[in-house]
Amino acid sequence: MHARATVHIVDDDDSVRRALGRILTAHGHMVSTFGSAQAFLEEADLDAGPACVLLDLMMPGMDGLMLQRVLQRRVPVIFLSGHGDVTRAVQAMQAGAIEFLEKPVSDTDLLAAVEKGCVCAADLFARERELRILREKIDRLTPREREVLTWVVTGIRNKQVASELGTVEKTIKVHRAHVMQKLEVDSLPALVRIADRMGLCAARREPPWPRPGPRMG
Structure with a gap:
């Protein structure tokens, strides 16, 4: 298990953040939670280590798809939404999301998606670290x-x-x-x-x- 990747939960519903956090923490994942996309952008340190984002689709202000575009595939994104539709799911997947889950989601599906996200996060972080070292050598x-x-x-x-x-x-x-x-x-x-x-x-x-x-x- 790639449990050392941090799972950032971004959802405007406090009860959802707490519930997701409990499940993931109980299964060995490191978790951080944010009540809005803006809070995530201001507070999350994406350079600290491998990470994936469990992201709500519909939020006040900047929604999930907007945040996904801002991230520009820097981290794996898993969408979790009670407002999912085919069009938005297709947009999310075309923009690089690795999963699109609808609430309520079973623990099994949630954990499988997060595990996939953590594996992708570890691989992505390793590649970025290798490229950073190569750039330093080229310099x-x-x-x-x-x-x-x-x-x-x-x-x-x-x-x-x-x-x-x-x-x-x-x-x-x-x-x-x-x-x-x-x-x-x-x-x-x-x-x-x-x-x-x-x-x-x-x-x-x-x-x-x-x-x-x-x-x-």
Whole structure:
């Protein structure tokens, strides 16, 4: 069980928040509750660790769908509403909600949805943490080293990279060594994986040498 993900309950009905909180706490989940979308945005720390949101659809002021749009898929969202209809359910799911439950919901369905949300939350938080670490490593590179990285991962030789960048092969080798050291990798495939994750890849130009013509039969 991924119980260490916090479940944020956002519902304007105090009795619903208490009931949901009791059930989830009894099954080992960490829970925080908010009476409005605005309170959640002002008080919840979404960077503290993995989290999912158990979100009421109809609330005064900012409703559930509006809050979902503000969150922009930063955390998994589970909708729980007594006012659900097909149109709103479709909107919620298209916007990335992982479940849409209608009140009253059984403990079994609630816990299954929250468990799914916690698993998604843990995976999402791990990916975001990995990307944050990679961004920090990329930021260590000088502009020239970053440029060399984008060309090296295309698979062309150091001599060709030097030609593209208007320098000599020896200089490219030095930059390449610095890049690998700063990114803490020891192989080209590892560099390629990082560049792919971070969207760093130079656009290959057509080679300056002529292509072979068609064979004459």
